[in-house]
Amino acid sequence: MSDRSAIEWTDATWNPVRGCVKISPGCKHCYAETFAERFRGVPNHPYQHGFDLQLVPHKLRDPLRWRSSRKIFVNSMSDLFQEGVPVEYIAAAGEVMAEANWHVFQVLTKRHERMRDLLGGALSWMAELPNIWFGVSVENREYGLPRLAALRETPAAMRFLSIEPLLENLGALNLTGVDWVIVGGESGPGARPMRPEWVRAIREQCAEASVPFFFKQWGGVQKSVAGRHLDGRVWDQIPGSAFASERADGRSTGIRRS
Numbered sequence: 001m002s003d004r005s006a007i008e009w010t011d012a013t014w015n016p017v018r019g020c021v022k023i024s025p026g027c028k029h030c031y032a033e034t035f036a037e038r039f040r041g042v043p044n045h046p047y048q049h050g051f052d053l054q055l056v057p058h059k060l061r062d063p064l065r066w067r068s069s070r071k072i073f074v075n076s077m078s079d080l081f082q083e084g085v086p087v088e089y090i091a092a093a094g095e096v097m098a099e100a101n102w103h104v105f106q107v108l109t110k111r112h113e114r115m116r117d118l119l120g121g122a123l124s125w126m127a128e129l130p131n132i133w134f135g136v137s138v139e140n141r142e143y144g145l146p147r148l149a150a151l152r153e154t155p156a157a158m159r160f161l162s163i164e165p166l167l168e169n170l171g172a173l174n175l176t177g178v179d180w181v182i183v184g185g186e187s188g189p190g191a192r193p194m195r196p197e198w199v200r201a202i203r204e205q206c207a208e209a210s211v212p213f214f215f216k217q218w219g220g221v222q223k224s225v226a227g228r229h230l231d232g233r234v235w236d237q238i239p240g241s242a243f244a245s246e247r248a249d250g251r252s253t254g255i256r257r258s
């Protein structure tokens with residue numbers, strides 16, 4: 001866990017689960033796996049078991065210790081809704097999110113069907129919490145569009161898309177019921193390219209649907225060089241009047257309590 005994050009669309013990360021299993025092309029260069037596997041076998045290191053799935057119950061209550069409000073990316077190093085995480089454990093994380101209601105929690109998954117089914121059933125109380133934003137990852141049409149369809153069917157106070165790494169032109173998107181769209185290119189060694197026209201097509205559809213659009217990065221082997229300007233400006237739109245602050249330099253000012 002980190003009470004600060006370099007990820008542009010959040011303020012902090014919280015990992016009560018570590019490790020994951022690759023599930024689609026967006027996982028090919030998973031940064032979490034690369035990071036975790038570096039420490040496999042290092043005694044007493046949090047990632048001594050590499051990227052193997054681990055529940056970390058002693059981390060569950062950490063957000064309650066952060067007194068100032070922030071946006072918290074839940075499981076930046078894992079996926080809360082993967083099959084190996086018991087429903088009871090997801091509920092335990094949800095209880096912390098409910099209690100720490102001065103934060104916004106951003107739950108992002110590639111396990112869209114399990115998230116939809118649980119939020120529509122056993123965990124429906126989590127879907128009603130206004131401070132949890134539920135999102136799915138989208139990287140291409142084949143895997144991403146079914147996730148978007150499932151997200152539209154998911155009961156949630158706030159729904160978002162993380163379109164990263166964007167690997168092809170997604171075509172027409174049905175953004176009904178979607179409250180936020182983040183787009184980014186892949187970064188690091190072997191990064192797959194992202195074309196400007198793919199990004200513009202998404203931005204235009206967001207504008208037509210009045211959905212806030214956040215452009216995270218171009219990516220590439222040196223992401224700091226490529227930057228995050230699109231057509232001469234930074235796109236840092238964030239949902240809700242309490243969150244829709246953009247400074248002149250384009251950096252989000254982050255969450256403010258309403």
Ligand code: SF4
Pocket residue numbers: 020021022023024026027030031032033076077078079110
């Ligand atoms: S779902 Fe996310 S955390 Fe899991 S392997 Fe894929 S990219 Fe990595």
